[in-house]
Structure formats: C-alpha cells, structure tokens
Amino acid sequence: MTALLQVEGVGKRFGEFAAISDVTLDLRGGETLGLIGPNGAGKTTLFNMITGFLKPDAGSLRFDGAAIDRLAPAQRVARGLVRSFQKPMLFPALALRENIAMAARQHAGRGLSWWGGARATRAANDEADRLLIEAGLQHRAEARVADLAYGEQRMADLLIALALRPRLLLLDEPTAGLAPDEARRLLAIIRRHDEGTSVMLITHEVEIAFAACDRIAVLNLGRLLCLDTPAAVQAHPAVREAYLGALAA
Amino acid sequence: MSLSRLALPMAGLAAMAAVAALSGDFQLRFLAEILLIGTAVLSLDLLIGFGGLISLGHAALFGSAAYAAAIAAQHLGASLPVMLGIGIAMGTAVAALMGLVILRAGSLFLLILALLFGQIVWEICFHWREVTGGADGLRGLPPLSLGPWALGDARSLFVLAGLLALGSLGVARSFVASPLGRALIGTREQPIRMQALGYTLFSVRFRALLVAGAMAGAAGSLYPFVNLYVGPQSVHWTLSATMIIMLVIGGVGSLWGAFLGTAVYLALQTYVGAWTDRWQLCVGLLFVLTVLVMPQGLASGFLRLTRKGRTP
Amino acid sequence: MMGYAAIQVLNALSFSALLLLTGLGLSVVLSLMNFVNLAHGSFYLLGSYIAVHWLASGAPWWMAFPVAFLATALAGALLERFPLRAFYARPHLMQVLLTYGLSVIFADLMRWGFGAQILSPELPEMLQGVVFLFDMPFPLYRLFIIGAGFAMALALWLLFDRTMWGAVVRAAVSDRGIVETLGIDTRRLFAAVFMLSAGLGGLSGALGAGMLAAYPGLDEEVLILALITVVVGGLGSFGGTVLSALVVGFALTFSKVWFPEFANLAAFSAMIALLLARPNGLVAPPLRQL
Ligand SMILES: Nc1ncnc2c1ncn2[C@@H]1O[C@H](COP(=O)(O)OP(=O)(O)O)[C@@H](O)[C@H]1O
C-alpha cells in the first residue's frame, strides 16, 4: 500500500499559540485512519490545513504523490479530497435534496452550467435521492434543512460529502451529539462507502475509533503522540497518560 | 410546457398591448422608463437577492451602456440591434472589470469597493467632456430604428421596453433555476461549504455579475432613446442606491417585484415632485419607512395578501 | 519649487487631518458595531453649517468647535436611540438602506434650513491671513486645522489606548462575547461610541468649513472619502486609519496638482490598486473564519 496523503512537518501558529507543531503522518490508500485527541488538541486545525482552508506555517502536503500546498480548497476537492465540518454546515434555506444535489452537480462538472442545466439538475437530483434512500431520509427530501432534527442534519452533512464521491473523506466528529443508534447508522453508511474511499475520522469517542479504524493517530497539544494500530495505541504509555488515563480516571 | 409558465408572459403581453393602445405619449415614455430601469433593478436583484452581493455601483453598468449606445448612435445611427449589442457588450465588459475589483473582498468591502468603482466610472463620464458632454450629457440623438422602420415614437419605445423587460424576466427565472443560479444562492448561504464542495466563490459570483451586467447593459442601451438624452446622473452612485431602494420596495429576491418597486418609486418622484419642492425629503422618508415597516417589500406583502385570500 | 512642494504637503496634511477625524468616527462604529453608517457625511455637513453660523454670530469663536461637536453628538444620540439601535444586528443591506435614506432626508432638511448656496465661515481675525513659507503664502487657518486635527487625534488615541473605557472598546472590537461576559452593558457602550462618532463627524465639519466651505452635496463627497479612508486603513485599527488618512489626503491633493481635471479619478484608481494589493487594508486585522 502506498501513501495517499502525506503530511510532513506541518505546523500552524495563531499568534503566539502553536496549534499544530511539526506533525508528520501518512494515510494509506483504502485505510480508515482515526484522529483522536482531547479538545483543543488541533485536530480541526489539521483538517483545515489538509483541505486548504488554512495555510500551514511550515511543512508540506502531498496527495496521491503530488504536492497540494498551493491548491485552493476547491481545487483539492476536484482531486477527491473531501471534508465534512464539525458543526454541520448546510444551506439552511434550501431543501435537503437540493443541498445534496449542489454537491452532485459540481462533482459531475455541471455546477456552473446554465443552458442545458435541466439535464444536469435531473441527474444530480437522482443521485441525491439515491443517497437519501440509502440513509432512510427520502421522506425528508423536500424539507428545508433548517427544519431538520440535529441528527438528520449530521446525516445530511455526510451525504453531501459522499455525493462528491471522495477518494479521501475527512470527517470531523461526525457522530458528536448523536444518540447511539443514530451514530451506528451513520457509521454504517460510512463503512458502506469506504470501498475505494479512504477515510480520516476525527472523533471524541475512543470506542468508535478503536472499532472503526485501521490505524489511529493521537494528537495532543498540537503534537503527534503516536500513529499505530488500535491495539498498539491502547498500549502506548504516553497515550495512556495524556489521554486515556484522563478518561479512565 | 405547462400552462402556468405561458400564462404570465401572455398576460404581460396582453397588458402591454392594452396599455400601448390606450395611453398617451407622456405616459408611454414614462412607462418605458419604468420598464428599462426596472430591468436594471431586476439584474441587481440577481446579485443582491440571490448572491447577497450588495453592489453600490450598479448604475455604472447601466449608465456606461447608456453612454456607449448614445455615443455610438451619434456616429453610426441608432439601429436597434446595434444599440442592444453595444449596450450588452459594454455592460458585460464593465461588469467584468468591476468583478475583478470588487469580488476579492468580503461583503462590507465589496459594498464600498463597488461604490468606488462606480464613482470612477462617473468621474470619467463627468469629466471626459469631448466624448460624454460632461455635466450637460449628450442630447440630439438620432431616433431608434430597425431597418426601414422608425422606432422613435413613444408607442414603439414602450413596446420595445416591455419586450426587453419580459425577456429579461424570463432570462432571470431561467438563471435562478439553473445550476449556476443555485450555486449563487449557495455562495450566499454558506460560502465556506461551497468551497468544500469544490466551487470557487469567485467564478460563481463573477459569472453572476456578467449576467447582471449584460442585462443592465441591454436596458441601458435603450434608455437614452426614451428622452433622447443621457446625463452623468445615470452613472452616479445615488442611482445605484436608488436602485437598491426600488428593489427593496418591490421585494428583494422576487424578480418581478423589481418592476413594481421601480414603478412605485418613479411615480412618487414624478407626482410628488410636481407637487412640492421637498420631494427629496419625501423620497428619503419613503426609503426609511420601507426599511422600517416592510423590509420584505411590496411583492411579498402582496403575495401574502393574495394567499390569505385563497386559503381561509 | 521647494516652497510650492512644501505648500502642497501642508495642504495634504490639513486635508488628512479632516479625513482622519471623520474616518475615525466612521471606523469605530463600523468595527465595533459592524454597522455601516452612510449618514456619517450628514454629521460632517451639519458641523460645518453650525460653525458657519456660530462664527457669524459674534459669540467667542473658539467655542464653535466644541459646540459643533456637542450638537452633532446630541443628534447622533437621538438617532442612535431611534432607529439605528434596532439595526445593529440587521444585515448590512438594511443598514445601508436605512442610513442612506436618512442621509437623503438630512440633506434635504439642511438644504431647506441653510439654503443651497455655498457658505464660507468668517474666520476669526487671529486665524485670518497667510504665513509665508519659502516665500510662498499659506493660509494660517490650514495650519490651525493641522494642529487641531492631529491634537484631537492624539487625544483620541490616548482615550482608546490609555483609559479603561478605551480598553473595553478595544476588547469589544476584537471579541464582543468577552465584554458581555464581563458584565459590561454593550448597549450603553454602543450608544456612547456612536455619539463620539457623530461628534467627531461634526467637529471635523466645523474645522473643515474654513477650508472646504459648506454646501449641499458636500455630505456625500465627505462620506465617500471617509469610507475610502476606513477601508484603505483596515477595519478596527487606529494606526491603519491614521496611515490611510495620510495616504488618501496626499493622493487626492497631489492628484489635484498633477491631473487637475481627473484628480478624483486618479486618486480613486490608486486607492483601488492599493486595495487590490492589500484586500484587507493597510493594517489588516486577523480574521477567524472557521
Ligand atoms: N482561526 C483560529 N484563530 C485562533 N485560534 C484558533 C483558530 N482555530 C483554532 N484555534 C485554536 O487552536 C486550538 C486547536 O483548535 P482545534 O483545531 O479546533 O482543536 P480540536 O479540533 O482538536 O478540538 C484551540 O485552542 C483553538 O482555540
């Protein structure tokens, strides 16, 4: 297996505060990599740099062998690097189906079309409906996203990302605030799509990381503590001290 | 094609025919002016109502097209397709330039940069006397024509303006329903998510601005022929602000409300202006009252009323 | 030649002083309350008219400036109470419409009350006349503008940088939430800041009357220049506004010297070029998007 994503020596400061320092990690094609760490460890900041929303102060990023440091967020998406957001970031005034179709149209390269847009719109709506059926949300397709329940919004956030057919899907705490059965359904959908898709999963819930991930990276105070298989991470002394220890106590 | 999609344009055409047959010269020219400025306001609605792009320089697109058409008419004669072509080209070109300047910054800066850009265009029109006539503007334009037919009379101008307005309304509707129009709404609602979907904010907004520029330019190209005059106030930022007011009176995002708002505003200006020197005061009060009392605009108030009427 | 350049530099400085005072008022409201006040030019013009009439009245001349400050601050206070206060949380579009509408009303009221002609104040004797610099005459009053303007700016800087109140305002600019959790009444804070802003507009108008006179339409011209000053300076930065007042003042003055016909055109284009190079202004505040 070759590395799909390589993060090398990446750092980011906000003023005096070092949110990420010298993080190096790689993500192999096809794997699900967990990213865990206490609140404020810098997980979201790392995502923001990988997806181009923040510029690193140091280090470099490669995706599929090519440097992506100078690419804008949209250009990274075009290469298959897709993210979700910690707080669901949807189009509240638009219908659920339209939220997903917005992504599907852009993925089909018709996001900015006008003449002949009707066909693109139909195809995108079909794609959106397919995803909605899969998530069991087809009855909510016409509802304004602002009127959806929180769990439905989280699911919508994921479906939007999936409509872009990612090669690498970066999910920022997708199960936060969900009831256990909602979380299970969401994870099942992620699993169903992870053929041909690699996943990087930020989560707060250690059990989820251990159950769903091939490898786990632990971040603390902006530094990478370790990157290993779940079993090895669980046994890692520094991790136990910094993170699991706090939970166990 | 469904009946309701045809019903509105047909009703519009019928109303136009009736008005054209029944109204006098003065009213027809006044109505033509409403329809042309209304078309420019409609194009502004695409930016504000769907893109959240509050441009305080929209008159620059409309007015520069009006000047371009007027100047061309003095040299080439006022053939309708040539005028429209020049106006659309000018409106689009100025919009492109404007887009490069204003679309790089956030909402507040966009507003002010658009104002600055518009004032630069105004400075050019006001000071480049040999070409634009400076403060006096341009008079003595040849009447509009199409091949052998003269179109300079009030009735023809009204019909032309009406056709342009209807056509623009159709274009605007198709734009809003198209993927591009949807993307524009997306950039207003959630710009960060749009980037995470692979959209480049600039490309979406730039295209919308070009569409609005072309539409405003088409309206601007006919405007000088209504009164056979074009002056620097057609580019000034006060007209840009007035267009926003017209839009708000009519209802932001309602498309046809643009014409309603323009009609209400221009009618007040004309009739109150005839009745008191303090019409500016009245106009200002109208602005303020609109914003305070019905920020949703007349169009939505009207719709709410009719809907209430239908569902008891 | 030397003298001519020196005179133009002083001209630019006196213009910059006016822009600085007007711009600071606009800037603090914009960055603190996120409120776009297109009626700011009206405060300036009102201040000019007050000064013209005060100086003609025979009362002690120097009081024209505090009176203009207080009168416009009072007008600002009333306006803040109704209707502006309700619009702080509204979208910029609504703020723009409301304040533009108000500026149209005020413009017509002032035209009604003060007439449509160009009014110049009768300057007090001690500020009349010219001084000679390198054998070139320069109006004494403009030196007064430079002195008074920059002294006032210095006082404001001390107010914002050295007093508790200023610290609260600065904290509120960078993070509204923090100040609210400290239990400070932001409503009163905003009202006070708006009054200060209006007063500064009026004060710069009073000072500027002796240089630019007072006439209908000046409100708009000043508003546009003040907006440029604020935007070029970068929001929420005192130093940025000072720097940009100088940049705009010099750009306008010297483009009048070099391209008399297209002065504004040249200056505006330069400002746009500057903003393209630095889209967030000369001194850009850090922004947190995500
Ligand atoms: N744009 C920003 N400006 C300033 N500080 C930031 C910014 N983004 C994040 N931070 C800070 O960086 C630290 C890491 O944040 P984040 O990456 O969101 O943590 P996590 O996602 O691991 O909980 C936090 O202390 C946060 O306050």
Ligand SMILES: [Mg+2]
């Ligand atoms: Mg986070």
